[in-house]
Every structure is written in structure tokens, then in C-alpha cells.
Amino acid sequence: METQILCANYDADNTYFDDKQSKDIFKSNVYAHQDVKSALVRIQNHKCCFCESKVTHISDGDVEHFRPKAEWSKENDNGTKTKKKPGYYFLAYEWNNLMLSCQMCNQRIKGNNFPLVNETARANVTHNYNVEAELPVFINPTLEDPELHITFYEETPQGITYRGRKTIEYLQLDRLALNEVRKEKLKDLFTLRNVVNSIVDIDSREKAVDILLRRLHEIIEKNDQYVNMVKANFSDFL
Template sequence: MVKIDKKPEPIVLANNKNHWTTLLMGHIARGEVVPSSLSSNYNQTEVKSILKEESRGKCMYCESNVSHVAYEHIEHIKPKAKDKYPDLTFEWNNLGLACPKCNINKSDNYDDNLPFINPYSEDPELSLFSLGPWIYPMPGNDRGFITEQTIQLNRVDLIEKRLERINEIRRLIELYVRQKNDLLKNILKDEIIKEVQPNKPYSMCTKQLLSLLQI
């Protein structure tokens, strides 16, 4: 998980969210079933496009390239369930992009007193750290712990994918270390640095290779 900068609110939300929210809350107050045509109005092409852009096409939690493995889910940071935070269904700052597995694992779980790490509003690396392909909470950090455990940031498929990325970059580093030609060495160095940037998958784990090898 890495820090994400929120982009300006999509026009479709800015122009319609208050009206949609009034309609939705009215249905809930009257004990009516909320029409899906209303409750899913956040799932607009413009909204998803900007969410993908700001998250660099990655899941906001596990850093997988979402479209490579599944359809993206628009994640509600505070759950939109009618007994949770339905008034935030169309709130831009409550929306993110997640892979189906992280979204389903998180589900409607949320505790205002112990919220999950939110990469839009805080630096995840103050609560989580990587060790090889694993993500762990900082010692004594309850929010990091509940985030890692509930969303299952160390599920088997993630460990395997992170390890693949780490090994790919290790091979580049091996070539870099053995290379004698300065020009080629600098090209390899630039490539390695490029491969651990925040726009790449699992950058929280892979960038550790740079600090360990000091390149």
C-alpha cells in the first residue's frame, strides 16, 4: 500500500451527488428498497476513469494491477450499507479503486474508533512495513494490524505475485552489479529505479531493494 493523491471531483458527482443522496436517504427513511438505478449512480465511467488514474490502475490496498486480473471495484472507504454510511455513497473522498478480493475481504467492516489505513489521507508506511514479499503492521499499531488482517494483505496469491516482482528486479540488480560498461550500468540503474516507482505493482515491497543495495 502506498500514498495516493486525490484528484479533483468528477463533474458528474459534483453536479448530482446532493440530489442522489437526498433521494437515497429518503428511500431508507421510508423503509423502502433503494432502486439499483439510484444506489449504483457512483459507478459512472468518468468516476472510475479518474479513480484509475489517481491510483495508477492499482488496487488502493494491495497494489495489484487490477485490470490485469479482474474488473475494478469502486471501493467505499466507509461502507455504504444502509446501517453504516449510506449518506457517503456518492461522496468523492469516500471512493477509491480496489481489486475484487480486497473489496470483498473488507466488506462492510468499519470501526470509526479503529479505521482501516486510508492511503488517500495518510502515508501507509507510518502503519505498515514490508519484509520481502510480506506486509506487516508496525509493532503496536492496531490500525495497521486490522488492515493487514481483515483485507488479508498476505494472502497466498499476493505473496506469489510480489515475489515474482522482487525476483524480476533482483535479476536486473544482478546484471547491474556485474556490468563493467558504465553506459550500460547507468541504463540498468535507471531501469531498476523505474521498476520500483509508485506506478508499478507492489512498489511498497520492491523499493526496499534499492535501500538495501544503495543504488
């Protein structure tokens, strides 16, 4: 219903969104309703859709719109950005466009940025516009496997593909504070691996490997934070 109202308003006046604030157009009590947020928390195991950090132990988290609802930033050839309206208003309440995000990734870094691999594919964004023609730069973790685009060397993310590299760059997934937290996550696992590699006795080594494997599988099965980093660093054991 809310989507139909927005589309009807645009059809009646294609400048409808131009001079309005997001809070005056979109109903956060709908797209960020507690039932919606609770479902996202459960599905994403309390993790930010972009940086994989646990969110809910320090904040409620944000309901992030993968395609920005109010406006989007167009990158110019000279490196500047121009804000363009309308945004993807017709996806403001669509489940497939909603994710749980930490405030850092959503508000301070991503914001309304939504670059495409081929910007010429983006015409005026309206509800008559075919978003399937777009190939976003950002990896959508609800539809794609991030491991096909991003790997890790120890705590540092590295792009395997163009989209992976640009996702890391745009979303600052290699920021110092995040790398430090990831490094702490790896510390005990690296210690276990060093113990395994130092054992000569075959039986003792097998027992140590079993301990490490059980810990690795626990992280993977729980879909713990930074699980993709753990898998990348211990692929020879998995």
C-alpha cells in the same frame, strides 16, 4: 441530489434502511458511472487501492466505498460480528469515499467490515454523525501514506504500526497468492542486485548499479504495481 434524497428519507423515517436491499436504495449508475470509474483508474494507475495489484487487465474493477454505504459489521467481544444499519449512506456518492478495488479485496475480503481503533467513538451512523471523530483501522491510501504503516520483508508485508498490522490482517494482504505474485515481481530485481553485489571492479559495478537504479526509478515513476514493496526492499539504493 441523491445524497439529499437519502438524508430526507432517513429524517422522515429512521427505519428507512432497515429492511431494504442495497441495490434498491443506491444507484450504482451514479457512484460507479463510467466517468467515475475512468477517473479512479487513471488516478490509481489501474491498481487496487488495497493490494496494489493491477485490476483492469483482468476485470473492470469495483468502485469501492471506503466507508460502507449500506451497513457495517460490528465486532463483538466474543469474536462474532453483528451487521449494523444504516451504513454510511450519506457518503455513497462522495468522491473522497470512492476508490478502485479488485473484486477479491472488495467483495470477498473487506465487504462491509470497517473497524475503528476506538469503537466507542462510533455512535449511530447517520448524516448528522461526525465521521471526523473516527479513526479507522484501515489505512486510507488516498489520504495517508501507507509506507508509514506498512513495510515489506521481501514479498511479505509487515505492519509498522498497529493500524498497519490490523490492515494487513483484516484485508489479508499477506495471502499466499498475493505473496506469490509479489515474489515474481521481485525476482528479476533481486537478480540484478545480486549481480551488483558480486562485481568487484569499481567501474563495472557502477554501470550495474546504474542499470538497477534506472529500473527502480522506472517502477516508482510509473507508480507500478507493488511499488511500496519495491521501495522497501531497495531502500539502500534509493
